Amino acid sequence: MPSARMNPYWIVGIVSATAVTAAVAIPLSMPDRADVAVLGLPGAEVSPTALRDVVIASPRGYDGLSAALNGEPLPLRRDGDLVRPDIGELPEGGHTLVVTPPPGLFGEGEPARVLFRVDATPPELDVYPPEPVKRGTAGEIRGTAHGAVTVSAGDEQVRPNEDGEFALPIRAGLRSVTVTARDAAGNTAIQEVPVALRHPGMRAVHLTASAWASPTLREPVLDLVREGRIDTIQLDIKDESGQIGYASQVPMAQRIGANTGLYDARAALELLHSEGIHVVGRIVAFRDPVHGRAAWEAGEHDQVVQTSGGSAWSGGYGDYSFTNFADPEVREYNIALAEEAAELGFDDILWDYIRRPDGDVSQMVFPGLDTSPEESIATFLAESRAAIHRHGAFQGASVFGIAASRPTQIAQDIPAMSEHVDYVAPMVYPSHWGPGEYGVEDPESQPYDITARSLAEFQDLARQNGHSKVIPWLQAFSLRVPYGPDEVRAQIEAAEDLGIDSFLLWNAGCRYDPRALAPT
Known part of the structure; x- marks a missing residue:
């Protein structure tokens, strides 16, 4: 042989x-198999705990196998058919791992030498505030991620450029996006980024629940839509009387007898949406005599604004007229109505009387209030926004025209409120200004001038926090000065000259002259 x-x-x-x-x-x-192999290091850049995942394999067996880290002996332990180095976290910097196999029949084997660097510092992630995204469109998140090899959000992942800059697409409808920057060692920097929907804008008119129920008032408004003069209808949900226009399923509404059933909400929304109409649901928040009386008579006095003498505040509005915005149950009731309406399909929830009563605040008592009325109103909007946005609706807040310069007079701090709404809707009716306001001698007779000057200040205030839009309430009714198409158009043009292409027209009788509204 x-x-x-x-x-x-x-x-x-x-x-x-x-x-x-x-x-x-x-x-x-x-034949090309090494005498010893080091497995489990993901790359040349690793995290401080990288050696925890390292295993050593040798076809020569393990008797006599040895390892050294940076020239110092490295303890080893058996793990089944493998060997693991026994070491904790490593300091940042360069390291050398040398593993020597057992001697073979023909002498020493070839050691395995691994050079790697420990990096414990996550990338520097800076995400720029994203612009609001219009429903049905895609937006973009931009920022820098120095030291990162990838940046991801959801299912999207990109590589930053040499300057660390990146851009990621985002879709509308997300309330927030988690942006993750990862470096070669696996370190991550994570930032949760809120994503706001951009309100599409609107050319709207106000309708009460009873007006919607009346073909005589409803049909002319629908004609305005069909002629392209408006694209939005504001329909009352809960009005100044505290009554709800449809049959709400909110338990408190049923318990206190607030429902009227004047219209079928689902049927109304189905009809309006089939016509391509954006629908704003108006909820009068804290002027609510139905809720106020029911709470007072049930002995739940803390739910009602009171006088310093302990009686229910009226202030000329009627008995039990104002509920207490600081009371948890009052807040919960209004938010429950808003959430129900958003779930039904109202595109916006527009709060009205989102304020304290006007008058001497020193004579008012708000049980449970532990901050300023202004801050309490703002925190209510923060709470309601989450519930409303959860159902894909926008949130707006109607505010007094004087709130821009006198925020404490009715507890409407515009910058604070703007932080929590998609738009503020100032009621800048010319008839409501006194002579000389904003340097306008006779505001009611100068609709363009007073509208332009007052809205300019609201724009400045709303921009101080977030991306809140300004969508004004404009006057479509007459008081001391007759208001016809020219006066209404003057207000619309004043807003447009400021870059505001949206408006809501108010007429308590819900009658609107089509000549004031040019088709678009």
């Missing part, structure tokens, strides 16, 4: 076929 030199990785055997005899070497492992 021919002789053969024994290789530690090979075994020799004899085979015979058709009188041919030969020696055949059968590999126990691939």
